[in-house]
Amino acid sequence: MPPVLVSRRSLTVGFAALPAAFAVSAQARADSDDPGAAKPDAADGLSHSAAAIHQEVLFKASRQRVYRLLTDAREFDAVTRLSDAVTLVTAPNAKATTISTHVGGSFTLFGGYITGRHLEMVPNDRLVQAWRAGSWSAGEYSIVNFTLQEGGEGCRLVFNHRGFPDSHGSSLASGWRVHYWDPMTKRLAQSA
Numbered sequence: 001m002p003p004v005l006v007s008r009r010s011l012t013v014g015f016a017a018l019p020a021a022f023a024v025s026a027q028a029r030a031d032s033d034d035p036g037a038a039k040p041d042a043a044d045g046l047s048h049s050a051a052a053i054h055q056e057v058l059f060k061a062s063r064q065r066v067y068r069l070l071t072d073a074r075e076f077d078a079v080t081r082l083s084d085a086v087t088l089v090t091a092p093n094a095k096a097t098t099i100s101t102h103v104g105g106s107f108t109l110f111g112g113y114i115t116g117r118h119l120e121m122v123p124n125d126r127l128v129q130a131w132r133a134g135s136w137s138a139g140e141y142s143i144v145n146f147t148l149q150e151g152g153e154g155c156r157l158v159f160n161h162r163g164f165p166d167s168h169g170s171s172l173a174s175g176w177r178v179h180y181w182d183p184m185t186k187r188l189a190q191s192a
Contacts, residue, residue: 050162050163051162051164051166051169052160052161052162053159053160053161053162053164053169053172053173053176054158054159054160055159055173055176055177055181056156056157056158056159057156057157057159057181058151058152058153058154058155058156058157059151059154059155059156059157059184059185059188060153060154060188060189060192061154061155061188061192062124062154062155063124063125063148063149063150063155064123064124065155065188065191066148066155066157066184066188067123067124067125067127067148069184069187069188070127070146071099071101071121071127072099073096073097073098073099074097075187076097076099076109077089077096077097078187079180079183079184079187080097080109080110080111080179080183081183082183082186082187083178083179083180083182083183084178084179085110085111085113085179088110088111088112088113089110089111090111091111094111094112095108095111095112096108097109097110100118101121102118102121103118103119103120103121104117104118105117105118106118107129110179112134113133113134113135114131114132114133114134115132115134116129116130116131116132116141117129117130119143124148125147125148126145126146126147126148127145127146128143128144128145128146129143129144129145130142130143131143131144131161133168136165136168137165140165141163142161142162142163142164142165143161143162143163144159144160144161145159145160145161146158146159147159147160157181159176161176
């Protein structure tokens with residue numbers, strides 16, 4: 001039998017219908033008179049305790065300029081050198097800052113401590129990455145989403161980070177400010 005080819009659209013539409021189907025199924029089980037019927041709860045594997053980071057930063061620059069800082073290796077290397085992590089990029093065995101310009105392409109930041117792949121790149125609008133720190137277990141990735149909006153005198157960056165290992169939330173939340181937002185602000189001021 002020949003393989004069945006499925007388009008991305010039909011796959012997306014199919015997945016979009018799943019929540020409704022599961023909700024009906026779960027409600028039907030919950031409404032059942034059978035005392036042995038499964039009830040939707042933690043036993044179903046749904047966690048309500050996953051940590052996430054949401055931050056918003058206003059930069060006095062265009063969306064194009066902020067997007068370029070995040071996606072151009074030379075620009076981001078300059079950002080890194082303005083951060084507290086400068087020792088990571090100047091260490092003897094540090095890896096060079098590399099950032100692919102294509103969806104699916106990889107990036108290496110902060111001397112190799114941060115690595116990942118681009119999942120979505122919409123120039124001057126959105127950047128979504130599978131992102132990981134070198135201290136995490138092999139194969140462990142989180143998702144970061146940078147959304148760029150017009151923000152009065154510049155660009156409002158709306159940032160969301162989810163799926164990181166338990167207990168890393170506090171250090172990541174402060175790390176985004178210290179290693180990304182503050183040095184990005186400095187770099188934008190240098191080139192204004």
